[in-house]
Amino acid sequence: xxxxxxxxxxxxxxxxxxTEVARRIRVEIVRTVAHAKAGHLGGPLSAAxxxxxxxxxxxxxxxxxxxxxxxxxxxxxxxxxxxxxxxAMALRGYFPLEEMATFDAVGSRLQGHPDMLRLPxxxxxxxxxxxxxxxxxxxxxxxxxxxxxxxxxxxxxxxECQEGEVWEAAMVGARHRLDNLVAIVDHNRxxxxxxxxxxxxxxxxxxPHWGGELVAKWEAxxxxxxxxxxxxxxxxxxxxxxxxxPDGRPVAVIAHTVKGKGVSFMEDRYYWHTRPITPExxxxxxxxxxxxxxxxxxxxxxxxx
Amino acid sequence: xxxxxxxxQREIFGETVxxxxxxxxxxxxxxxxxxxxxxxxxxxxxxPERYLQMGIAEQNMLGVAAGIAMMGYIPxxxxxxxxxxxxxxxxxxxxxxxxxxxxxxxxxxxGLFTGQAGKTHQIVDDVSIMRAMPNxxxxxxxxxxxxxxxxxxxxxxxxxxxxRLMRDATQRLFEDGHAFRFGEAVTVREGRDVxxxxxxxxxxxxxxxxxxxxxxxxxxxxxxxxxxxxFPAAAIVEAAAKTGRVITIxxxxxxxxxxxxxxxxxxxxxxTRVQRIGLYDIFTESGTNADLLELYGLSAPKVAAQVGALLxxx
Numbered sequence: 001x002x003x004x005x006x007x008x009x010x011x012x013x014x015x016x017x018x019t020e021v022a023r024r025i026r027v028e029i030v031r032t033v034a035h036a037k038a039g040h041l042g043g044p045l046s047a048a049x050x051x052x053x054x055x056x057x058x059x060x061x062x063x064x065x066x067x068x069x070x071x072x073x074x075x076x077x078x079x080x081x082x083x084x085x086x087x088a089m090a091l092r093g094y095f096p097l098e099e100m101a102t103f104d105a106v107g108s109r110l111q112g113h114p115d116m117l118r119l120p121x122x123x124x125x126x127x128x129x130x131x132x133x134x135x136x137x138x139x140x141x142x143x144x145x146x147x148x149x150x151x152x153x154x155x156x157x158x159x160e161c162q163e164g165e166v167w168e169a170a171m172v173g174a175r176h177r178l179d180n181l182v183a184i185v186d187h188n189r190x191x192x193x194x195x196x197x198x199x200x201x202x203x204x205x206x207x208p209h210w211g212g213e214l215v216a217k218w219e220a221x222x223x224x225x226x227x228x229x230x231x232x233x234x235x236x237x238x239x240x241x242x243x244x245x246p247d248g249r250p251v252a253v254i255a256h257t258v259k260g261k262g263v264s265f266m267e268d269r270y271y272w273h274t275r276p277i278t279p280e281x282x283x284x285x286x287x288x289x290x291x292x293x294x295x296x297x298x299x300x301x302x303x304x305x
Numbered sequence: 306x307x308x309x310x311x312x313x314q315r316e317i318f319g320e321t322v323x324x325x326x327x328x329x330x331x332x333x334x335x336x337x338x339x340x341x342x343x344x345x346x347x348x349x350x351x352x353p354e355r356y357l358q359m360g361i362a363e364q365n366m367l368g369v370a371a372g373i374a375m376m377g378y379i380p381x382x383x384x385x386x387x388x389x390x391x392x393x394x395x396x397x398x399x400x401x402x403x404x405x406x407x408x409x410x411x412x413x414x415x416g417l418f419t420g421q422a423g424k425t426h427q428i429v430d431d432v433s434i435m436r437a438m439p440n441x442x443x444x445x446x447x448x449x450x451x452x453x454x455x456x457x458x459x460x461x462x463x464x465x466x467x468x469r470l471m472r473d474a475t476q477r478l479f480e481d482g483h484a485f486r487f488g489e490a491v492t493v494r495e496g497r498d499v500x501x502x503x504x505x506x507x508x509x510x511x512x513x514x515x516x517x518x519x520x521x522x523x524x525x526x527x528x529x530x531x532x533x534x535x536f537p538a539a540a541i542v543e544a545a546a547k548t549g550r551v552i553t554i555x556x557x558x559x560x561x562x563x564x565x566x567x568x569x570x571x572x573x574x575x576x577t578r579v580q581r582i583g584l585y586d587i588f589t590e591s592g593t594n595a596d597l598l599e600l601y602g603l604s605a606p607k608v609a610a611q612v613g614a615l616l617x618x619x
Contacts, residue, residue: 073375116404123375128399134365135400138372138380141357145333146376165396168362172369175360 002215002225002254005239007232014057018233021091022052026262027291028087028100034282036104039112042272043157044084046188046230046257051088053236054153063093066121072150073123073139077132078157078186079113080274085122086110094121130163132156133183137173140181140250151244153182158214159191167221170250174222179246183223185214186230188259192273203270205259218252230255264288308509311449311477314470315413319344321456322381322411323351329379329460330355335370336383337363342472343412345383367393367408371400374407379460385414386469387428390435401465402440409459410435413470415445416505416556417601420472423591429584432504433561435467436534443534445469445505445563446485448477451531454485462487469505473594476509478529488532490540496526499616500548502541504530504563507556510598513605514554514612521613530563538570545577552580552612556603559583580615582608 010018025048033039054074055061062068076085083103090097095109102108109119113127124135136154143150160166173181189205196203218225224247228239236255243251259273260266263285277285286293326332326348333355340346340356349356357373359366363384370380382389389412390397401408419426435443444459444466446452452470459466478493493508494515503511508529515525528544530537545551551571553564564581571577584601598604602611 124372125399125404128395130364131368131396131400134368134396135372135375137365138369138374139376140372141369142373142376142378145355145373145378148376152372165362165364165368168360168365169368171362172359172365176357 002219002227005226005228005235005242007234008237008241010234010237015233018052018056021056022049023289024091025052025084025087027289029083030263030285032083032100032103034277035101037276038104039083040080040274041266042259043078043081045261045263045266046259047081047084047155047186049231049233050184050236050255051084053233055088055092057237058240066094070148070150073152075124075126075132075136075154076114077126077154078160079126082112082114085114089121129160130165133166133169136181137169137178140178141176143180151180151182153184155184155186158185158187158189161185161214170221170223173250177248178250179248181250182243182253184253184255186257187214187254188257190259190270194270205268214254222249223252224249225252225254227254230257231261262289308476308478308513310474313472313474314449314452315344315472317449317452318411318413318456318470319347321453323348325460326352326355331377331379332460333357333373333378334381334383335359335366337361337366337388339384343383363388364393364396367396368400370408371404371406379407381409381411384412385426386412386431387426390428390431398438402438405440405464407463408465410467411470414472415469416471417589417597418471418473418594421591421593424588427589429589430558431469432533432557432563440465441534442466444531445533446531447506447508447529448475448479450477450479450481450483451485458485458487471506475506478509478512485531488535488537490537491529493529494525494527496524498524498548500526500528500544500551502528502530502551502553502567504533504555507554507603510603510605511554511608514608517605517609518612523613523616533563533566536566536570538574541567541570542575545571545575549577551577552582552615554582554608557583559585582611
C-alpha cells in the first residue's frame with residue numbers, strides 16, 4: 001500500500017518563501033532556455049517544486065563547501081532537466097545567477113546535461129537515462145558502509161522508468177535495504193514522443209493514475225512508496241519528512257506532476273518537451289509566472305546574457 | 306625454451322584484492338553472481354561486509370561502482386569481462402570514464418579461454434573499445450606474477466582502470482620480484498631480424514615462438530606491452546628502429562587493439578612496416594584452450610610459422 005503524503009504544517013512565511021523559490025526557478029528555466037535557444041522546458045518545469053523543496057528545505061548541504069563530506073547527495077537522473085537543477089543551485093548560492101546565461105554554450109560549467117567535473121555541487125554526471133538511480137544506490141551503500149547518516153536523493157523521470165537499469169537498481173536497493181536512498185519520480189505522464197493512445201491520438205498525457213502502474217512496480221520491487229501532488233509544497237515537505245524516517249526499505253516518492261507546469265500554453269503539451277520559444281511566447285510565459293514586465297535579466301545582468 | 310605454467314590470473318585477482326583490502330578499508334568488491342568463477346569468493350570469505358552482491362544486473366553494478374567510488378571507496382568488479390565491459394558500456398562511459406571515478410574494472414575471462422563457453426563469453430574487442438574511452442587506463446598483464454603487480458598498482462592509482470585478466474593458468478614469463486612499471490613496455494628478448502610486439506598471456510607464447518624461430522635462423526626481438534593505455538609510444542618506436550620490421554601478435558581482434566595502437570604510433574612517428582597477427586573480424590567459437598590457439602593461429606608453433614612466412618614473403 002502506498003502512502004499519501006500528509007502535508008507538513010509549514011509556517012506561512014516558510015511556505016511563501018518556498019513558493020517564491022519555485023516561481024523563480026521556473027522564471028530562470030524559461031529565460032535561460034529562451035536565451036540559449038536550446039534546452040528542455042516541459043520536464044524542468046514539472047520538477048521545479050521538488051527542487052525548491054529539496055534545495056531550500058530538505059537537503060543537508062553547504063553551498064559554500066560543495067564537497068562537504070557529510071552532505072546529502074542529489075542526483076538528477078533525468079539529466080535533460082539540467083536547467084531546472086542549475087536554477088535551483090544558482091538561487092541557493094552555488095554560483096552566480098548571471099552564469100545561467102552561459103547554459104549550453106562552449107566552455108560553460110552549465111552543460112546541456114550535468115557534468116560533475118565542471119560544476120562543484122553536482123554529485124554525479126548524468127544524461128543517459130536510467131543511470132542515476134544506480135549511482136545513487138552506490139552512494140547510499142557507501143554512506144552506510146562508512147557510518148555516514150547522509151541521505152541520497154535521485155530524481156527520475158517517469159519515462160526514464162522504461163529503462164531496464166532502473167529496475168535492476170530497484171532490485172538491488174531493496175535487497176540491500178537502502179533506507180537512506182530516496183527516488184523521486186517526476187510523474188508528469190508525458191515523454192518526448194511516447195505512444196499514441198487509441199482514445200487520444202494527439203499524444204495527450206495519461207490521466208493521473210494515483211495508485212497506478214508506477215506505484216505498483218516500485219512496491220513490487222520492495223520499495224516503500226509515498227505519493228504526493230508534485231506541485232503541493234507542504235505535501236512535498238511532508239513526503240520528504242516521512243521518507244527520512246527509515247523502516248528498512250528504500251523510498252520512492254511518486255510525484256504527480258504536470259509537464260510544463262506554470263506556463264499556460266506548455267502545460268500537458270508533449271511538444272514542449274524541448275522546443276525553441278519565440279519572444280512573444282516568452283512574454284506570455286513571464287506573465288503566467290508572475291514575473292513583472294520590464295528589462296529582462298539580459299539587461300539587469302550587465303549584458304552577460 | 307618452454308615456459309613453466311603459472312597460476313590462473315583469476316586466482317591472483319581474488320587473492321590480491323583480498324590482501325590489498327586487509328590494509329585498505331576503502332577496497333570493496335562488487336559481484337554480479339559470478340564470484341565462484343572469478344574467485345571473488347576468496348574476498349567474500351575474508352571481507353564479507355565489503356563483498357557487495359549485485360545480482361545478475363551488470364548495468365546497475367557498474368553504476369553502483371561509480372556511486373560508491375564517489376563516497377571514497379575503491380570498487381573492484383567481479384564478473385566476466387564481457388559483462389563488465391560491453392554489456393554495461395554506456396554506464397562505464399558516462400558514470401565511470403567521464404567522471405574519472407576510482408573504479409577498477411576487473412574480473413577475468415578475457416580472450417579465448419572461457420571454459421569452452423564460446424562467443425558470448427569470449428571477448429576479443431575489449432582492448433579496442435576501452436582504448437577509445439577517454440580517461441581509461443588499459444592494462445593487460447602477461448602472467449600471474451605481473452597480474453599481481455598490476456592489481457597492486459591499480460589500488461594506488463586514483464581513477465578508472467581496466468585490467469584484462471584471463472581465466473585459466475597460463476605460462477609464467479616473469480619471476481617473483483618482477484616489477485610492473487606503469488606506461489612502460491618490457492623487452493623480453495633481444496634480437497635483430499624482426500620486432501614482435503605482444504600483450505597479455507600471448508606474450509609467453511610469442512617468447513616460445515621466438516625460440517622456434519631462432520632454430521630457423523631468425524633472431525626476433527620481443528616486446529611485451531602490459532600498459533596499452535597510455536601507450537608506450539617511444540619504446541615501440543625504439544623497438545621498431547632496431548629491426549626495421551614489426552609484427553604484432555594478440556589474442557584479440559586486429560581491429561583497434563594492440564596491432565592498431567602499434568600501427569597508429571609507427572605511421573605517425575616512424576613509418577615502419579607493421580603486420581598484425583590476431584583475430585580477423587570474426588566471432589570466435591567454443592573449444593578447448595589448446596584447440597582454440599591452434600584454430601586461430603595463436604599457439605607458439607603457429608605464431609612461429611606465420612612470422613616465418615611473413616618474413617619469407619618479404
